Amino acid sequence: MSIKTNQVLIHLLCGIVFLLFPVLSSPDFPHIGMTLHNVNGLREVFTHALLIGFFYLNYAWLVPRFYFRQQYRSFYLLAFLFALFTILLIYGLSQLMGAGRAPYPGPPPMPPPGMHRPLHSNLLRMIFLDYNLYLFVIVFITAILLKTNERWRWLQKEQLQTELAYLKAQINPHFLFNTLNSIYALALEKSDYTATAVVKLSGMMRYLISESGKNFVSLQQELDYIRDYIELQQFRLGETAGISYQASGSARGYEIAPLILITFVENAFKYGVNPEQHSAIGISITIAEDSLTLTVQNNKVTISGAATASGLGIRNAQNRLQMLYADKHRLQIDEDAAQFRVTLELKLI
Structure with missing residues (x-):
């Protein structure tokens, strides 16, 4: 299997895991249906889908086109504008999905006597807390680090190939x-x-x-x-x-x-x-x-x-x-x- 194919498979696997993270970290896990029928659960799934798009926008275009060419002002300005657009889109989708849903009247029902209601907690959620506010930063930095590492490995390979080419042919x-x-x-x-x-x-x-x-x-x-x-x-x-x-x-x-x-x-x-x-x-x-x-x-x-x-x-x-x-x-x-x-x-x- 070629290196390029391996990279595609790794990106695909990481994308699927990232997209499923709201389900895996949901208090209702492993009841996936409850998460997908919940407004907050759907909002987080859409958020992660949009963040995947924001990641590849940075990874495939902003970082190589502006960051590697040391056009830092343009890079950070465009990244900020795209992040703002994504946040507004997430907010709009949240409002749209939440429209028409009446709030639950009164306190939640209590469990029958003798039964203990399980705490709605999840280890991943306890670790990451409310990660939606800073998830953009994580995605942004990850895109830069991955692309920089990829460029460094490419340069190392190019350097070796260039040295061999000059010794053999130049x-x-x-x-x-x-x-x-x-x-x-x-x-x-x-x-x-x-x-x-x-x-x-x-x-x-x-x-x-x-x-x-x-x-x-x-x-x-x-x-x-x-x-x-x-x-x-x-x-x-x-x-x-x-x-x-x-x-x-x-x-x-x-x-x-x-x-x-x-x-x-x-x-x-x-x-x-x-x-x-x-x-x-x-x-x-x-x-x-x-x-x-x-x-x-x-x-x-x-x-x-x-x-x-x-x-x-x-x-x-x-x-x-x-x-x-x-x-x-x-x-x-x-x-x-x-x-x-x-x-x-x-x-x-």
Whole structure:
């Protein structure tokens, strides 16, 4: 059975139990018929049904749409308005169900001599007292906690998947193979650049293995990784591609989610280079006033069938940005028949 199916079954079971709680906690329990024919019992059943709707309104819409995006004022205002609407609806239903019912004339009948009338008490009711007044708060907080826990587990899973994906796929095997071949050629020629190329490649692999699993890393480390990647690509491609890279501003004291920028850089080299066509790649990183702007531009060239563009890397990067930076980033992707351009503005921490 899948995790999603289990979650649906758990929600369904919890919803049924919550809906039956007024019956289970009724003084007339286990006589369900008496509870359902009682105005107070019916009112509590309707109250719990409406509270289930209020819970899923928060769980499925308000929390992910406003709370996770740190739009707290809108979140609490809408939650208050929906809670007020639900309370008024409950009050209206109570008045409607109570209309036309004449109060019982006089005191309740006494039991016959020798018989003791059982006390109308229930353990659950004794524990929760008159819970209708604060049940909204419980439902409200529960929706936030459950959705936050679900989001945290999703982030943990995404982080693991992202780390594995980068270790297995994001470092292009062709790039690694071609770079090693180029280093081998340099070694045969006894080039002075051989040792430098080996150091850069080993540093990149070390960064992937040791740092990519963290939530945030030093921005300078991320920029060093990007710089080494571009330099190795320049060395590998030689004169077959025109590559421009500029970085300005100070990265000192800032942190960033690891490998959040490299996807867009890798995408340019993967789909913007063809030795038989004019290949031009421009990369710019600017840091100013607690923000980072990344611009990547490449010419569209013909690529081999094995490297057909899937867009998976870009989509994964967009999902990570949405989860990790929410409303603290702006991503713009423009393309025409000749060029592909990505502009990412990121609020630094």
